[in-house]
Amino acid sequence: MSIQPATDAAYSAPPLLAVEALSCERDERWLFRELDFMLSGGEILQIEGPNGSGKTTLLKILSGQFNDHEGEVYWRGQPVSRARGDFLASLLYLGHQPGIKGALTALENLAWYQALGGVVDRVAGVDSVNAPWAALAAVGLAGFEDVPAQQLSAGQQRRIALARLHLTPRALWVLDEPFTAIDIEGVAALEQLLLAHAERGGSVVMTTHHRFSDPSRLRRIQLGGNVDGQRPALDEESA
Amino acid sequence: MRREPLIPLAESNAASTGSLGAAMAATLTRDLRQALRRRSELINPLAFFALVITLFPLGISPDKALLATLAPGLVWVAALLATLLSLDGLFRQDFDDGSLEQLLLTPQPLPLLVLAKVVGHWLLTGLPLALMAPLLGVMLGLPSAAFGVLMASLALGSMSLSLIGAIGAALTVGLRRGGVLLSLIILPLYIPVLIFGAGAVQSAVAGLPSLPHLAILGAMLALALLLAPLAIAAGLRLSVNG
Numbered sequence A: 001m002s003i004q005p006a007t008d009a010a011y012s013a014p015p016l017l018a019v020e021a022l023s024c025e026r027d028e029r030w031l032f033r034e035l036d037f038m039l040s041g042g043e044i045l046q047i048e049g050p051n052g053s054g055k056t057t058l059l060k061i062l063s064g065q066f067n068d069h070e071g072e073v074y075w076r077g078q079p080v081s082r083a084r085g086d087f088l089a090s091l092l093y094l095g096h097q098p099g100i101k102g103a104l105t106a107l108e109n110l111a112w113y114q115a116l117g118g119v120v121d122r123v124a125g126v127d128s129v130n131a132p133w134a135a136l137a138a139v140g141l142a143g144f145e146d147v148p149a150q151q152l153s154a155g156q157q158r159r160i161a162l163a164r165l166h167l168t169p170r171a172l173w174v175l176d177e178p179f180t181a182i183d184i185e186g187v188a189a190l191e192q193l194l195l196a197h198a199e200r201g202g203s204v205v206m207t208t209h210h211r212f213s214d215p216s217r218l219r220r221i222q223l224g225g226n227v228d229g230q231r232p233a234l235d236e237e238s239a
Numbered sequence B: 001m002r003r004e005p006l007i008p009l010a011e012s013n014a015a016s017t018g019s020l021g022a023a024m025a026a027t028l029t030r031d032l033r034q035a036l037r038r039r040s041e042l043i044n045p046l047a048f049f050a051l052v053i054t055l056f057p058l059g060i061s062p063d064k065a066l067l068a069t070l071a072p073g074l075v076w077v078a079a080l081l082a083t084l085l086s087l088d089g090l091f092r093q094d095f096d097d098g099s100l101e102q103l104l105l106t107p108q109p110l111p112l113l114v115l116a117k118v119v120g121h122w123l124l125t126g127l128p129l130a131l132m133a134p135l136l137g138v139m140l141g142l143p144s145a146a147f148g149v150l151m152a153s154l155a156l157g158s159m160s161l162s163l164i165g166a167i168g169a170a171l172t173v174g175l176r177r178g179g180v181l182l183s184l185i186i187l188p189l190y191i192p193v194l195i196f197g198a199g200a201v202q203s204a205v206a207g208l209p210s211l212p213h214l215a216i217l218g219a220m221l222a223l224a225l226l227l228a229p230l231a232i233a234a235g236l237r238l239s240v241n242g
Helices: A055-062 A084-088 A106-116 A131-138 A154-167 A184-199 B009-015 B020-037 B039-059 B064-087 B089-097 B099-104 B110-139 B144-172 B179-205 B211-241
Strands: A017-026 A029-039 A044-048 A070-075 A091-094 A172-176 A203-207 A218-222
Touching: A017 A055, A029 A055, A044 A055, A044 A184, A055 A172, A055 A203, A091 A154, A106 A131, A106 A154, A106 B020, A106 B099, A131 A154, A154 A184, A184 A203, B020 B039, B020 B110, B039 B064, B039 B110, B064 B089, B064 B110, B064 B144, B064 B179, B089 B099, B089 B110, B089 B144, B089 B211, B099 B110, B099 B211, B110 B144, B110 B211, B144 B179, B144 B211, B179 B211
Parallel strands: A044 A203, A044 A218, A091 A172, A172 A203
Antiparallel strands: A017 A029, A017 A070
16 A cells, blocks of 8 residues: 555644654553654554553544643644643544443444534434445444344454544544454454545544554554663654 | 435534534433333432331431431431432443444534533433432421421432532443442532532421522522533543553
8 A cells, every 4th residue: 555645734734643752650550751753644653662661642642631640742733731622633543432421322332422522414414314324334233223232242342442533533433442342353454444534634643562563654662671761662654 | 225315524514513402402311211110220319218218217216306307317318328329330331332432533522521421420310319318208207397498408409419429420331349448538418418409408308598508509409400411521631540
């Protein structure tokens, strides 16, 4: 797959997300120090590292949820703290917990997210009423729309959360272990979805131990093992 | 999975801040719907309210005149404690299942979304408590002339209780055992509402005008409506940050 210029000028301009000298300390231990990287439209950034190396913390900092850190995160050249409204309107974050209510059906769960994200009239050629149905079908949950989520398996509940990727178009996806509890077929589909998002000019930051079958557009950051002030290795794999 | 047609992201982005009203309504209906499917949790504060009031005539005296003088205070204290009991769950489940962090990451103003949640809490606890109160008033020998004021004062006051209590719930949601701390934070703030709420009913029992008390309850509610959502939002941000 060759890298094409992003379709939209706003997304090909300055890096979407830039991180400068980011350090975070937990329990008198540096999770990471002096982390610098940039992320432009069309890139997928994979954060790797052993358990407890601060991957989730880094994602929380990047998504503006966690302020107890040194250094600065920039969104389109502005500190996130100052461009918060614009940043949140472009962010889709999926955390460790899927954010799905067991007592509600898949459709009811998505309806809330659809309203919170602003009901988009047309997503990928589908109008706003049919969009949740289409999103659930796209993650392989056709036929489970009206089943309370607590009756679904863990993997299916994760898939409801993943349906949000189809439902709410956002430029930056921050995903914490998106491949957890997903079967082989679902993993391949999700990988395709992430690549399609990057192809459209969007960006993805995620933690996963999954190996992409198609490493184009993929960059990796290795966390952990950086003893006292050593910079973490930044391993650029893609063109 | 089929590839989606490529849509320019910027175009969709413009629409994605959406309407605030729709987001608030969706948050409210989601909370109501979910609570109505788990009825046992819904009934807890109401059952507590009824049980406490039932025990008083047995524990104090069946003397009607004595109970009638105590009734305004008893009903109000029981309603206040029932509200307090229900508050711990206000953000707990959202915190555990990850929807709280999603709520904090929406581009919509958080205080207003939180207000929708508190209104949901009031509709499910405060309002049923107010509607149930006359029944328990009968049990305590409360004169029927005071029923209207009892319901009005509870309806007004319990909304303030929900709003103020939600501040404590937001601050303690990150703690595993936040219940006692929540009571310690919240109870001092509940005292003015209790005084004027019970005062309204007392003056109705005594045949005095209760409107001044109700007006003060209304003023407290107005103040709480204005300030509490900001405090709740800040409390939630603090809790999630820890």
